[in-house]
Amino acid sequence: MAEDSGIDVPATRLIRVGGRPVLLLDRFDREYRLDGTVIRIPYMSAMTRLVSHDGTESSFAEIAETADTSSDRQQLFTRAAPLFDLDPESAASAVRKVLVVTARWREYARRSGIAEAEITAMEPAFDHEAAAQAKSWLSSTG
Known part of the structure; x- marks a missing residue:
């Protein structure tokens, strides 16, 4: 869903292990060279960047203020467009794209082999006041 919404995501593959779906993701913190060398790519969590602690609430806007590049800010914007001071047309386009994709979240979940009970448990993550806003x-x- 994130990729369909225009958010950069790692390569993924869904496999079955013991009859259950398991999602495999390319690691974002490693680069695998042709010669077999593995290079670690340093990263910092948003919590560390904000000098925050578990349980402390923070916003995308606070994270964006610490972003190093416009590309980083664009990715954050795509995740939370209305929080950023960008032109209304760009914001509306990003929000529209995310809303169109997330409106089909149940379809994505079923296609991924998620059980109906788990889909029901996921509902509050998609059907909430912020989505309505x-x-x-x-x-x-317009």
């Missing part, structure tokens, strides 16, 4: 904001932008 995004839809309302989008409809007010």
